Amino acid sequence: MSDTKDTGGNSGGRKPLTVSRKSSGTVKQSFSHGRSKQVVVETKKRRAVGPGGSSSSAPAKDAPKGNDTLEARLVATAKKLGITVDELKARQKALLERKNEVAARAKEEQREKEAQDRLRSEQEKKLQEAKEREEAEARRKAEEEARKAEEAAAKERVDRAPKARAKSAAPADSPAAAAPAVDDAPARSGGKRKSKDDRDRRDTQNRPSRGGGGERRRGKLTISSALGDDADRQRSLASLRRARERERERRTGGSEQREKVSVEVTLPETITLQDLAQRMNERVADVVKFMIQQGEMLRGNDIIDADTAELIAEEFGHTVKRVAESDVEIGLEGEDDDPKDLKSRPPIVTIMGHVDHGKTSLLDALRKTDVVAGEAGGITQHIGAYQVKLKSGDRITFLDTPGHAAFTAMRARGATATDIAILVVAADDSVMPQTIESINHAKAAGVPIIVAVNKTDLPDSNADKVLTDLLQHDVQVESMGGETQAVKVSALTGQGLDELTDAITLQAELLELKANPSRHADGVVIESQLDKGRGPVATVLVKRGTLERGDIVVAGSQWGKVRALVDERGQQLKGAGPAQPVEVLGLDGAPDPGDSFVVVDTEARAREVTEYRIRSKRQVSGKAGAAARASLDQLLSKLKDGSVETSELPVVVKGDVQGSVEAISQSLDKLSTEEVRARVIHGAVGGISESDVLLARSSNAPIFAFNVRANKQARDLAEKEGVEIRYYSVIYDLIDDVKATLSGMLAPEKRETFIGYAEILEVFNITKVGKVAGCRISEGKVLRGCGVRLLRDDVVIHEGKLKTLKRFKDEVNEVNSGMECGMAFERYDDMRVGDKIECFQVEEIARTLD
Numbered sequence: 001m002s003d004t005k006d007t008g009g010n011s012g013g014r015k016p017l018t019v020s021r022k023s024s025g026t027v028k029q030s031f032s033h034g035r036s037k038q039v040v041v042e043t044k045k046r047r048a049v050g051p052g053g054s055s056s057s058a059p060a061k062d063a064p065k066g067n068d069t070l071e072a073r074l075v076a077t078a079k080k081l082g083i084t085v086d087e088l089k090a091r092q093k094a095l096l097e098r099k100n101e102v103a104a105r106a107k108e109e110q111r112e113k114e115a116q117d118r119l120r121s122e123q124e125k126k127l128q129e130a131k132e133r134e135e136a137e138a139r140r141k142a143e144e145e146a147r148k149a150e151e152a153a154a155k156e157r158v159d160r161a162p163k164a165r166a167k168s169a170a171p172a173d174s175p176a177a178a179a180p181a182v183d184d185a186p187a188r189s190g191g192k193r194k195s196k197d198d199r200d201r202r203d204t205q206n207r208p209s210r211g212g213g214g215e216r217r218r219g220k221l222t223i224s225s226a227l228g229d230d231a232d233r234q235r236s237l238a239s240l241r242r243a244r245e246r247e248r249e250r251r252t253g254g255s256e257q258r259e260k261v262s263v264e265v266t267l268p269e270t271i272t273l274q275d276l277a278q279r280m281n282e283r284v285a286d287v288v289k290f291m292i293q294q295g296e297m298l299r300g301n302d303i304i305d306a307d308t309a310e311l312i313a314e315e316f317g318h319t320v321k322r323v324a325e326s327d328v329e330i331g332l333e334g335e336d337d338d339p340k341d342l343k344s345r346p347p348i349v350t351i352m353g354h355v356d357h358g359k360t361s362l363l364d365a366l367r368k369t370d371v372v373a374g375e376a377g378g379i380t381q382h383i384g385a386y387q388v389k390l391k392s393g394d395r396i397t398f399l400d401t402p403g404h405a406a407f408t409a410m411r412a413r414g415a416t417a418t419d420i421a422i423l424v425v426a427a428d429d430s431v432m433p434q435t436i437e438s439i440n441h442a443k444a445a446g447v448p449i450i451v452a453v454n455k456t457d458l459p460d461s462n463a464d465k466v467l468t469d470l471l472q473h474d475v476q477v478e479s480m481g482g483e484t485q486a487v488k489v490s491a492l493t494g495q496g497l498d499e500l501t502d503a504i505t506l507q508a509e510l511l512e513l514k515a516n517p518s519r520h521a522d523g524v525v526i527e528s529q530l531d532k533g534r535g536p537v538a539t540v541l542v543k544r545g546t547l548e549r550g551d552i553v554v555a556g557s558q559w560g561k562v563r564a565l566v567d568e569r570g571q572q573l574k575g576a577g578p579a580q581p582v583e584v585l586g587l588d589g590a591p592d593p594g595d596s597f598v599v600v601d602t603e604a605r606a607r608e609v610t611e612y613r614i615r616s617k618r619q620v621s622g623k624a625g626a627a628a629r630a631s632l633d634q635l636l637s638k639l640k641d642g643s644v645e646t647s648e649l650p651v652v653v654k655g656d657v658q659g660s661v662e663a664i665s666q667s668l669d670k671l672s673t674e675e676v677r678a679r680v681i682h683g684a685v686g687g688i689s690e691s692d693v694l695l696a697r698s699s700n701a702p703i704f705a706f707n708v709r710a711n712k713q714a715r716d717l718a719e720k721e722g723v724e725i726r727y728y729s730v731i732y733d734l735i736d737d738v739k740a741t742l743s744g745m746l747a748p749e750k751r752e753t754f755i756g757y758a759e760i761l762e763v764f765n766i767t768k769v770g771k772v773a774g775c776r777i778s779e780g781k782v783l784r785g786c787g788v789r790l791l792r793d794d795v796v797i798h799e800g801k802l803k804t805l806k807r808f809k810d811e812v813n814e815v816n817s818g819m820e821c822g823m824a825f826e827r828y829d830d831m832r833v834g835d836k837i838e839c840f841q842v843e844e845i846a847r848t849l850d
């Protein structure tokens with residue numbers, strides 16, 4: 001018991017007394033592949049044997065009895081072997097010692113083996129760690145590199161598109177720039193994955209190894225994770241490289257490749273990079289990158305001038321055709337119609353006359369002549385114009401804005417909407433100042449007049465006096481041998497209205513008013529407004545074609561898709577044909593009255609045109625003042641530089657008294673020659689009114705004011721419209737000014753000067769250039785670009801201009817007598833050896849009226 005107690009005290013009373021604690025009975029066996037196994041042999045044997053009493057370490061409680069048995073057995077065994085008990089004991093002791101020795105050696109060997117294993121695993125661990133360090137380093141470098149590339153790409157993107165990365169240029173940039181970023185992400189996440197793998201691997205290594213399998217697992221893990229990492233790293237680097245490669249290719253090789261497909265690029269004065277790229281069939285990103293290479297950080301929608309655009313286009317291997325910005329208007333109104341497509345259209349009529357002579361009353365009366373009135377509720381709304389259907393079936397369109405001011409305001413904007421002017425003259429009042437103005441406005445516009453002698457119902461009316469008075473103003477009615485129709489009417493009673501409409505129909509027939517209804521519509525804006533409920537509403541008059549719902553319309557500097565068409569009866573229409581007035585809904589703003597409208601094919605075109613118009617409008621309003629101060633001077637300078645050719649100078653003359661107006665008109669008449677003439681489109685007594693300014697504006701005429709002034713409104717309008725008003729108090733000054741202008745209008749005199757002769761010694765045929773004559777200057781000299789005549793046997797066989805003048809390979813300005821040179825003609829190359837070239841210059845000498 002005491003033994004048990006002692007033993008239990010050593011072991012804490014719980015754990016059994018095992019050999020493993022003493023390590024004497026445990027043998028660690030090593031196997032291949034580093035596996036080992038611990039085998040407890042002796043302890044189990046002793047435990048198994050112990051209870052049998054044979055073991056020396058038998059339980060203590062059995063010891064006295066066991067010792068007796070043991071002694072008896074020893075004696076018996078010694079007797080059996082024929083030896084003494086002591087000898088047996090000695091042999092047994094020796095045997096035990098031997099056993100202990102073997103066990104100790106095994107233990108030693110085990111310890112050595114363990115030490116070796118430890119050493120080997122430590123070495124492997126060190127190697128592994130070194131390898132991991134290397135990998136981590138490589139990965140770090142790759143990440144660093146990718147990060148730098150991404151930063152560079154991002155910086156590039158930011159520089160290029162500082163404001164709107166999301167806009168068009170950015171996506172174009174992104175493939176190259178974003179590629180490293182996209183590829184970088186797995187690299188980074190791969191890095192994270194790897195560090196987790198590292199932890200897993202370290203855990204695996206630190207875990208107690210089960211029979212050396214841990215090492216094998218570690219190897220597998222290491223390789224797979226290393227492979228995984230390597231793959232990630234390589235993917236990242238490879239994609240980075242690919243992205244760079246692509247970028248390099250784009251910057252250099254890309255454009256060269258496309259050089260093969262050379263196109264002619266039409267360049268306006270300004271263009272966006274995006275538009276330029278489209279016109280070149282190139283990618284916007286390539287153009288943007290090219291600009292970055294040139295040190296210009298631009299986005300796709302940045303605007304560049306034509307010079308820069310030309311450089312870019314040439315760099316990309318394309319040819320360039322420069323056009324003016326105003327060229328966007330070219331072809332806007334489409335082709336002229338084939339005469340066979342033309343169909344009769346109703347006339348468009350304007351009513352003019354002196355104040356209170358009954359214009360509005362007449363318009364109202366005519367409105368009532370509409371036979372459709374009963375059917376569809378008649379003309380219910382004022383839309384600036386209306387169309388009446390006559391009993392005969394004919395239609396007449398009336399512009400519902402009476403007065404010549406409205407008429408001329410439209411004309412001043414270039415709109416010639418009116419076909420026929422009705423001149424209303426009250427029979428009781430006869431010709432009055434505004435009657436005369438109206439006549440002059442209609443004449444200036446070249447619109448035929450029908451005289452409506454109104455208020456004939458009044459007892460004091462005198463129609464004949466009206467017709468006679470009109471004669472003084474160059475209006476000769478039929479009854480007086482002229483061609484102008486005159487009708488006696490009463491707007492109040494309706495008398496003579498049918499005759500008036502008949503006269504209009506007749507005049508329309510004479511005018512042969514025709515239009516093609518089957519084409520894209522165009523026409524003129526009569527009036528416009530911003531309606532609270534309906535938005536911008538423009539009343540337009542269709543001149544050609546048929547305006548339909550859904551059409552894309554450009555009206556002045558506004559555009560839109562036609563949402564609805566409403567006529568003067570409030571009816572929704574599907575389409576409106578020639579001479580039909582209609583309200584248009586769907587424009588993005590209210591255009592100005594007098595603006596023309598046209599249907600275009602695409603929204604892009606509509607936008608292009610309106611943007612140009614808005615820009616030029618801004619420029620014009622900025623220059624209006626200058627133009628007003630210099631219109632006559634401008635006309636002179638334009639005449640000089642040849643940008644304007646005219647033989648008639650229209651003028652508006654306002655004077656203090658009739659005598660001076662007449663004197664001025666007669667003096668100007670006398671200045672006229674066969675070539676040039678001054679035409680007084682309106683001469684009247686009194687101050688300058690807005691109406692005078694409008695008339696002058698619509699005819700591009702200056703206003704000559706003799707001892708009269710313009711009122712404020714007229715001055716403002718003149719300033720705005722760029723109409724020049726010249727004030728005079730001496731008639732001769734006025735005449736001198738007109739004379740100077742007319743002199744400028746005279747074609748200059750041309751004077752030819754002979755400069756030299758050249759003889760053709762040889763003729764070369766040069767590819768792309770054509771024939772070049774090798775010459776010697778026999779007399780005088782030859783100047784670059786001079787006039788030439790080709791003489792063969794003293795007969796002139798060609799006259800033209802010199803295209804090339806070369807000495808050796810260089811273009812020269814002058815070649816003198818005795819020297820040899822190469823000469824080529826413009827658009828002519830039938831030169832032969834022995835021909836003579838006569839060279840001359842043409843001088844232009846300005847002429848005067850004197």
Ligand SMILES: Nc1nc2c(ncn2[C@@H]2O[C@H](COP(=O)(O)OP(=O)(O)OP(=O)(O)O)[C@@H](O)[C@H]2O)c(=O)[nH]1
Nearest residue numbers: 354355356357358359360361362454455490491492
């Ligand atoms: N007796 C008679 N009176 C008429 C006739 N036509 C118009 N009036 C009258 O003449 C006056 C002026 O008529 P409006 O139609 O307003 O004349 P307007 O030319 O439009 O006038 P403004 O708009 O001011 O330029 C009105 O009182 C009409 O009633 C007519 O044929 N006979």
